[in-house]
Structures are given as structure tokens and as C-alpha cells.
Amino acid sequence: MKRDHRPYYIKKAFLRFREFHARHFLSPQFQRLGEGFTIMEPWNVEVFGGPVTVGRFANIIATSENKVRFTIWSRSEDEGRIEVGDYCLICPGTRVSAATEIVIQDNCMLANGVYVTDSDWHDTYNRVAPIGKTDPVLIEQNVWVGDGAIVCKGVTIGENSIIGARSVVVDSIPANSIAAGNPAKVVKELDPNEEMTTRAHWFENPERLNQEIDDLDRKNLKNNTLRDWIRSMVVPRDGD
Numbered sequence: 001m002k003r004d005h006r007p008y009y010i011k012k013a014f015l016r017f018r019e020f021h022a023r024h025f026l027s028p029q030f031q032r033l034g035e036g037f038t039i040m041e042p043w044n045v046e047v048f049g050g051p052v053t054v055g056r057f058a059n060i061i062a063t064s065e066n067k068v069r070f071t072i073w074s075r076s077e078d079e080g081r082i083e084v085g086d087y088c089l090i091c092p093g094t095r096v097s098a099a100t101e102i103v104i105q106d107n108c109m110l111a112n113g114v115y116v117t118d119s120d121w122h123d124t125y126n127r128v129a130p131i132g133k134t135d136p137v138l139i140e141q142n143v144w145v146g147d148g149a150i151v152c153k154g155v156t157i158g159e160n161s162i163i164g165a166r167s168v169v170v171d172s173i174p175a176n177s178i179a180a181g182n183p184a185k186v187v188k189e190l191d192p193n194e195e196m197t198t199r200a201h202w203f204e205n206p207e208r209l210n211q212e213i214d215d216l217d218r219k220n221l222k223n224n225t226l227r228d229w230i231r232s233m234v235v236p237r238d239g240d
Contacts, residue, residue, distance in 0.1 A: 005232040008221040036206055055086035057203045066092035074099050087199040101136040107198040108139055113148040142198050
């Protein structure tokens with residue numbers, strides 16, 4: 001489909017159902033899920049183990065073919081946690097798997113298919129041993145991790161840094177850097193004096209933001225009818 005054929009009131013009803021599903025079925029699986037979240041297809045977000053906390057104004061995008069998974073598998077009940085800060089973006093196919101500790105600070109963006117892990121999950125010589133070697137992971141504020149990148153155990157990624165697509169991060173990356181490759185190496189330094197616009201800035205006035213999005217929906221969907229929406233699904237035409 002080239003455009004959304006749903007009438008405005010149908011889309012609003014779907015968004016209310018999506019929020020209900022997230023609050024009723026998904027939210028209880030987190031130790032904390034902050035206010036202002038947007039979770040697309042919350043039925044395709046999986047939480048296993050705990051505690052998993054997600055901060056305010058999180059944007060989690062999941063699809064049926066690219067689920068988002070937060071998994072804690074630890075040696076004991078007092079080990080293992082995942083903490084995601086405020087204003088973070090988690091894209092389809094992201095997996096965060098902790099045996100010890102993974103902390104993702106505010107304003108971070110994890111692109112499609114990112115994998116973050118603090119464990120090897122098997123021993124080098126004993127392939128049936130669970131967990132393997134572990135070491136906490138810290139992703140500092142305003143980090144952007146590109147498509148398909150892997151962040152391995154013991155890594156700290158410094159504030160504002162960018163990890164290139166398909167990179168494998170096995171060593172810590174300093175702040176204000178762009179790193180890429182396998183293993184990931186710094187390829188460029190960012191200017192620390194350059195002003196950063198973060199996701200927190202986008203959410204400075206969430207009421208106004210929500211109103212602007214709603215106004216845009218009203219404008220884009222105002223000519224859609226129930227009959228044409230059904231027709232587009234049953235008998236699609238060129239240009240639909």
C-alpha cells in the first residue's frame with residue numbers, strides 16, 4: 001500500500017486498542033514502563049525474566065517478522081537486569097539479552113536488528129555450559145547503534161557516539177566517536193562543542209507533539225471512507 005486508506009476514526013480506534021494492549025498485557029511484564037510510551041504492535045514485544053525497566057517516552061517498534069525481545073537469563077535470582085532510559089527508540093528485531101547487567105541510558109537509538117548482550121552464553125570448551133563468561137554493558141546517553149550491529153559483553157559506548165551498521169563492538173568506544181567494522185574501530189571523531197539535538201528535545205512538549213500528530217492524521221485521512229478502506233484490502237488497485 002502506498003498510503004493509509006483507513007478513515008480517521010478507524011485509525012484512532014486502533015491506536016486506543018494498541019495502547020490498551022500495551023498497558024494491560026505488556027506493561028505488567030516490566031518492572032517499570034514509564035509514561036508517554038508508544039509501542040507499535042505490542043503483541044510482538046517479548047519480555048522474558050526480570051527485572052526489565054524502560055523509562056519515559058519510549059518508542060518501541062515491533063513487527064511480526066521482527067519482534068523486539070528483552071531477555072534475562074542469569075545464574076541466580078539476584079543477578080541480571082536490563083535498564084533502558086528515557087526517550088529511547090527501539091526498532092524492529094532488536095534483542096537485548098542479559099545475564100548480568102545491561103544499561104542503556106537516555107536518548108539512545110537502537111536500529112533494526114541490533115543485538116546487545118553481556119554474555120557469551122556458552123563456555124569456550126564446554127559447549128553445554130549455560131551463560132558462559134559475562135561482563136556488564138553500558139550504552140551511555142544519546143548513542144545511536146546502526147542496523148544489525150552487535151554490542152558484546154564488557155563494552156561501554158560513550159555518550160553521543162554512533163556505531164555503524166553491521167559492526168561488531170567487542171571493545172569500548174569513547175564518547176563523541178563514530179565507530180564501524182568488525183571489530184568496530186573509531187573512524188571519525190565528533191565535535192564535542194557542536195550542539196546536539198536529542199530525542200528529549202522532541203518530547204519537550206508532549207501534549208503539543210501529540211496534537212500535531214493528531215492534526216496530521218485528520219488532514220491525511222479526512223477523505224477516506226469505510227467502503228474504500230475495505231475495497232483497498234479486498235480488491236486493491238494500482239496506486240493503492
